[in-house]
Amino acid sequence: MALAKFPIKSPAVHADFSFSTHIDQVGVEERASRFTKRSIKKESKVNGLKLVLNMIDLTTLEGKDTDGKVKQLCYKAMHPHDAVAGIPTVAAICVYPSMVKVAKKALEGSGIKVASVATAFPSGQAPREIKIRDTRYAVNEGADEVDMVISRGKFHAGEYNFVFDEIASIKENCGNARLKVILETGELGTFDKVRRASDIAMHAGADFIKTSTGKIQPAATLPVTLVMLEAIRDFYYKTGKMIGMKPAGGISKSKLALHYLVMVKEVLGEDWLNNHWFRFGASSLANDVLMQIVKEKTGVYQSANYFSVD
Amino acid sequence: MEKTIKKSSLTISENGLEKKVSSKRLEVLKTYKIYIGGQFPRTESGRYYIPTNVAGKKLANVCLSSRKDFRDAVLAARGAVSGWSGRAAFNRGQVLYRMAEMLEGRKAQFIDELIQQDAPRAKAEKEVNLAIDRLIYYAGWCDKFQQVFSSVNPVASSYFNFSVPEPTGVVAMIAPQGDSLLGLVSVIAPVIAGGNTCVLLASESKPLCAVTFAEVLNSSDLPAGVVNILTGKPGELVSWFVDHMDVNATIYCETNSEIKKMIRERSAMNLKRIFFYDKVNWYTQEGQSPYFIMDTQEIKTTWHPIENIAGAGGGY
Numbered sequence: 001m002a003l004a005k006f007p008i009k010s011p012a013v014h015a016d017f018s019f020s021t022h023i024d025q026v027g028v029e030e031r032a033s034r035f036t037k038r039s040i041k042k043e044s045k046v047n048g049l050k051l052v053l054n055m056i057d058l059t060t061l062e063g064k065d066t067d068g069k070v071k072q073l074c075y076k077a078m079h080p081h082d083a084v085a086g087i088p089t090v091a092a093i094c095v096y097p098s099m100v101k102v103a104k105k106a107l108e109g110s111g112i113k114v115a116s117v118a119t120a121f122p123s124g125q126a127p128r129e130i131k132i133r134d135t136r137y138a139v140n141e142g143a144d145e146v147d148m149v150i151s152r153g154k155f156h157a158g159e160y161n162f163v164f165d166e167i168a169s170i171k172e173n174c175g176n177a178r179l180k181v182i183l184e185t186g187e188l189g190t191f192d193k194v195r196r197a198s199d200i201a202m203h204a205g206a207d208f209i210k211t212s213t214g215k216i217q218p219a220a221t222l223p224v225t226l227v228m229l230e231a232i233r234d235f236y237y238k239t240g241k242m243i244g245m246k247p248a249g250g251i252s253k254s255k256l257a258l259h260y261l262v263m264v265k266e267v268l269g270e271d272w273l274n275n276h277w278f279r280f281g282a283s284s285l286a287n288d289v290l291m292q293i294v295k296e297k298t299g300v301y302q303s304a305n306y307f308s309v310d
Numbered sequence: 311m312e313k314t315i316k317k318s319s320l321t322i323s324e325n326g327l328e329k330k331v332s333s334k335r336l337e338v339l340k341t342y343k344i345y346i347g348g349q350f351p352r353t354e355s356g357r358y359y360i361p362t363n364v365a366g367k368k369l370a371n372v373c374l375s376s377r378k379d380f381r382d383a384v385l386a387a388r389g390a391v392s393g394w395s396g397r398a399a400f401n402r403g404q405v406l407y408r409m410a411e412m413l414e415g416r417k418a419q420f421i422d423e424l425i426q427q428d429a430p431r432a433k434a435e436k437e438v439n440l441a442i443d444r445l446i447y448y449a450g451w452c453d454k455f456q457q458v459f460s461s462v463n464p465v466a467s468s469y470f471n472f473s474v475p476e477p478t479g480v481v482a483m484i485a486p487q488g489d490s491l492l493g494l495v496s497v498i499a500p501v502i503a504g505g506n507t508c509v510l511l512a513s514e515s516k517p518l519c520a521v522t523f524a525e526v527l528n529s530s531d532l533p534a535g536v537v538n539i540l541t542g543k544p545g546e547l548v549s550w551f552v553d554h555m556d557v558n559a560t561i562y563c564e565t566n567s568e569i570k571k572m573i574r575e576r577s578a579m580n581l582k583r584i585f586f587y588d589k590v591n592w593y594t595q596e597g598q599s600p601y602f603i604m605d606t607q608e609i610k611t612t613w614h615p616i617e618n619i620a621g622a623g624g625g626y
Contacts, residue, residue, distance in 0.1 A: 094349065301381055303556035304388075 348534025
């Protein structure tokens with residue numbers, strides 16, 4: 001019965017993703033390390049920090065999440081640090097599907113998006129009809145964005161068409177919600193595979209590609225994000241279509257976040273330097289950014305004691 | 311064990327330090343680095359200064375720490391607070407005792423460095439011995455001061471009311487400039503005995519012992535980040551010591567009244583505790599006391615509801 005309700009349509013044409021570009025690992029790591037050498041000071045630093053804050057998908061994905069916790073996080077999204085004027089809000093709240101309605105209500109009128117993970121997050125080990133139901137549930141609850149995970153097992157087994165079809169069918173069921181495809185790069189192993197998974201996701205209809213669930217180490221790193229950004233760039237040159245990028249997990253310091261912005265600017269250009277095309281999946285990053293903004297404003301190093309606990 | 315270096319056998323090397331040339335091999339000069347979070351990094355600023363002794367002999371290239379080194383050190387110290395204050399008090403005593411053992415084992419090196427920094431041999435020996443004894447003294451106090459300074463308080467309702475000292479957190483210290491080893495040990499020991507962590511700026515003119523003492527700490531089971539030692543100029547760093555919102559107390563051991571005034575004013579920002587140890591003679595009994603431990607403790611009082619304490623109606 002489920003199948004009748006959620007028909008799975010396969011795209012007519014499959015590209016051959018076994019011929020994705022190979023990645024020069026040493027070159028990528030070398031290039032990525034260069035982005036950490038840029039000096040960003042004073043006003044540009046403050047502006048960068050505000051941009052970072054405005055790009056954060058403030059995330060809570062715990063088994064122990066409650067309505068209260070989600071409401072509190074939504075408040076924080078709207079009022080990151082009221083003690084200082086001129087601080088932007090974050091881009092979105094990222095929660096489990098069961099929390100979408102609570103978040104949506106709490107954020108009403110704020111313009112902050114609600115992103116929901118779906119498709120049996122974080123493992124993705126479930127039949128397709130369940131993943132589709134999961135997605136539809138999240139969208140019906142009001143999710144503006146859907147963060148899906150790919151089937152890494154199938155990917156490693158070389159069943160690229162399966163992965164492609166899966167992403168395409170989730171996209172079909174997203175309605176107006178934007179689809180972020182989580183590659184879980186920590187489980188993919190090589191840059192070649194990251195590049196291939198990025199290509200599959202973009203061709204299958206992803207609006208965003210995202211590094212990680214945050215449940216697996218390593219999560220987002222500069223080199224792996226560079227590989228994905230270059231995949232986005234090549235896809236843009238080929239098709240003229242812009243794809244968003246979301247590194248997630250392991251970015252908790254402002255300085256590192258600024259390095260990411262430098263990388264986005266130098267690989268994709270300024271068109272991507274806004275929260276429509278670039279996001280940070282993070283929870284503790286927000287407080288560090290706020291502490292740095294206040295440090296720049298007051299000239300005094302800050303203490304976590306004076307910022308909200310989350 | 312003392313290395314006597316005769317003037318005649320010395321020459322000035324490229325980096326301005328004196329080097330022994332009479333022996334067949336090149337002498338390996340020690341790099342005096344700073345101590346942050348259990349690591350020995352160089353200063354992030356890449357700056358150095360060369361302190362000299364009275365005779366004008368250059369002692370070493372020493373890191374001229376910057377505010378960012380201090381920031382990193384506070385981060386390390388903050389990270390170490392819960393682990394160190396959560397240790398059993400008895401275990402903290404064991405670690406302090408271990409520090410004394412390690413210092414004892416490297417006595418000769420410390421005496422040597424103190425002599426390089428102009429101390430007569432007899433005074434150098436006395437200073438090292440006293441430093442070791444001081445660590446033992448505070449090792450003993452680790453699990454005892456709570457008992458001496460805690461109290462059970464009489465209250466007029468059915469509560470069991472008691473007060474206990476608890477560590478205040480991260481303590482930033484400007485060490486005494488003169489007694490470069492004994493002064494250093496005398497300010498560090500009571501602070502960490504009480505379960506705090508600290509960032510310390512060593513004597514500017516006599517920094518050798520501070521860095522070597524960091525090596526002692528590093529081999530004495532003291533968790534990383536509990537003690538962090540910087541070298542550099544107080545004039546440049548004090549304002550950062552008192553401004554930092556994540557520092558809970560500041561200890562200043564010098565007499566500069568301008569700096570004292572500045573410390574008093576700026577510490578108000580986050581209500582840091584401030585202490586001036588400028589009049590303490592570290593060589594006498596007044597240089598050691600459980601009250602030094604209590605300076606960086608806060609008294610926490612608990613009201614614990616109970617039924618009547620004593621059937622007879624008496625009680626606390």
